[in-house]
Amino acid sequence: MNKTICQLCNLKSDAAQQLNEAELFMLGENCAETHFQPGDIIIKQDAHSTNVAYLKSGLVKIHIEGSIKDKIIKITKAPAYICLPSSFGDKKNHFSATALEPTTVCFINVDMFKKLIYENGDFAYQIILDMSKSELQNFHNCLNNAQKQNIGRVADVILFFANIIYNSNTFRLPVTREELAALAGISRESCSRIFTEFNNDKILEVNGRQITILNDKLLRQISEKG
Amino acid sequence: MNKTICQLCNLKSDAAQQLNEAELFMLGENCAETHFQPGDIIIKQDAHSTNVAYLKSGLVKIHIEGSIKDKIIKITKAPAYICLPSSFGDKKNHFSATALEPTTVCFINVDMFKKLIYENGDFAYQIILDMSKSELQNFHNCLNNAQKQNIGRVADVILFFANIIYNSNTFRLPVTREELAALAGISRESCSRIFTEFNNDKILEVNGRQITILNDKLLRQISEKG
DNA sequence: TAAAATATGTGCGCTATATCACATTATAAT
DNA sequence: ATTATAATGTGATATAGCGCACATATTTTA
Structure with a gap:
């Protein structure tokens, strides 16, 4: 896994901004930065999920492949964690994520991510805040589409x-x-x-x-x- | 606020089961148990949200009041935190919750809840796990209804x-x-x-x-x- | 540059479903 | 018990939007 220097990153997530030097170093040691071009698949539905994906820059679509048609759940721009709920619980990707523009993603080892949640309350709280906002946004979308x-x-x-x-x-x-x-x-x-x-x-x-x-x-x- | 004895409660949430005696005591000091009959409104849409609602027993509907028709988002049975995302961020209830069966709810002071997230990593992780599962379930529902x-x-x-x-x-x-x-x-x-x-x-x-x-x-x- | 493959626009018929109208039946209130 | 209120069932009608068919335009590949 290519190591990343998170301390020097100026595109840190709200959560990562809560981390101290030592934690950022650890994060960097367990993090791989990858670049994607439009059309590239970042996360593949039904695959085993071992990493948390942080969208550092770019734009992606989150979609689900039906029998015939593809349904696009939402479009997410950086900075954001994508498909976070898939990384916990059953550790299976419930959705696919595909780049729409040139995109940079940091794949973070899920155990390291958990460790940070356990050990840094501010980090954990920011993640919860992010998930809350994201969920409310999703509901809003669903309702719009329903009505x-x-x-x-x-x-x-x-x-x-x-x-x-x-x-x-x-x-x-x-x-x-x-x-x-x-x-x-x-x-x-x-x-x-x-x-x-x-x-x-x-x-x-x-x-x-x-x-x-x-x-x-x-x-x-x-x-x-x- | 009526105090509650959380230490003795045998209907604790997965998250609360991670708490030690002292934390459970604190929780009890900042927690009010309330009973509802079918039709009673537990959470009112657009009202200011100062408490986290834990559904200890019973069944509720989570709904949103449109101009004419009411849309029911989902039905949730105990044990579960309800409308958690509304409690964070903008502190406004995005949905209403109404009892469908006799129901017991613990209203927990949101600052105490945050304190537990900050101070107990296991608690925070359980909350994140709960939110993840809930969000995936919601997505599933939305997609069903869409297709x-x-x-x-x-x-x-x-x-x-x-x-x-x-x-x-x-x-x-x-x-x-x-x-x-x-x-x-x-x-x-x-x-x-x-x-x-x-x-x-x-x-x-x-x-x-x-x-x-x-x-x-x-x-x-x-x-x-x- | 030509050819193949995608993507897009548009007319047309069909069907699922909302909505109205009203009858009927439960449930609650007096 | 009797009325008032709410919940439910069902026919008739109108229509939004899907899916098909095909024309045209744009992009990709060779």
């Missing part, structure tokens, strides 16, 4: 990219229409039609994957009303 | 009561048809029709809320196929 109709879901996804991922009203989608549909939980065709509609109604300017939000207010209304 | 059609969702809910809650093929539903529909994410009418169908097809014997599973195998198939 809204297609147009609202697509509006949601666009606002998510604009506000959470890129902090800009102009951005290039990191996913295909098919993936966007899988994230919104709708069919590719419906997704396509809604993009056309948004473009015609001057809510978006759509140029392939290049998106500009023209009518933010209306888009929000659509997202809220469902 | 299955109505008949599969209803089959799911019935199997959930039989296998997870009551461990029996004969049981009395603790919820109305309307609530069951809100849990499955479908309309009351559709739910009603599916019950009739299951009864006609001799998959279930339905007598109001009294349910007997007659054809477990078929019910599982329906649940899996969606």
Whole structure:
């Protein structure tokens, strides 16, 4: 396992910022930094999980492979631990994670991670805080998808990219229409039609994957009303 | 705040079982045991959250009040911490919790709870383990609801009561048809029709809320196929 | 640069399911 | 016991959105 120098890292997680020099050294000794290109699989569903994955930089999709279609659970940007719950308990990956942009991941030995939880209360608390926020976010997503109709879901996804991922009203989608549909939980065709509609109604300017939000207010209304 | 004697409690959570005498004493000093009857509100959505809620005995529904309809997120039986993620971070209840059966809840001061996380690594680790399992379960539920059609969702809910809650093929539903529909994410009418169908097809014997599973195998198939 | 493979757009019919309307039956309140 | 209230069942209707089929455009590979 390639060793990493965590002490010098300026992209530490909130939790790792609670660690002292000695703990950071230990962490580095049990940590492997790996780079991924778009499309590379970072975590493979159903595989044995022996490491905690910390997303140091980049963007990934968390997805689950069904019999036919792939369902995208969520899109996560750095910094974040990904698929943390899979690392505990049954030690099996419940989901896959695939890079959408060039991405750096630190794989941390799960026993070392546990040791840090046991020995550093501040670290443990930060992990719990992270998991709490993540879980509430997930619930929010699930409910949105459960209650809204297609147009609202697509509006949601666009606002998510604009506000959470890129902090800009102009951005290039990191996913295909098919993936966007899988994230919104709708069919590719419906997704396509809604993009056309948004473009015609001057809510978006759509140029392939290049998106500009023209009518933010209306888009929000659509997202809220469902 | 009524004091509780946690040392003598034989319904301790996995986490609390990691505590020593002194810690259990402290816990008891910052803990109020309260009883609820079916229909009683245990946690109110949007209210300020100052306590962690431990479900010592009984059964509750976790739900979110929409503008018109109520969506039931999940049903949780004792022993379990409920709405834990709401207690951290923004300290606001994101969901409501309502008793479905006579229920006992221990409200634990959140600062005491944090203190235990900071000071006892085994306690912290158990909490993380609990949250991990709970989150994976939630994901599973969300995905089911996202991908299955109505008949599969209803089959799911019935199997959930039989296998997870009551461990029996004969049981009395603790919820109305309307609530069951809100849990499955479908309309009351559709739910009603599916019950009739299951009864006609001799998959279930339905007598109001009294349910007997007659054809477990078929019910599982329906649940899996969606 | 050509060819193959993906990705995307769009018309059309079908079906699952929500919703309305109302009858009927339980349950709670007086 | 009797009324009021809530819960449940069921027919009829409307429609959102899926899936198919195929055209077109874009990207990748050879």
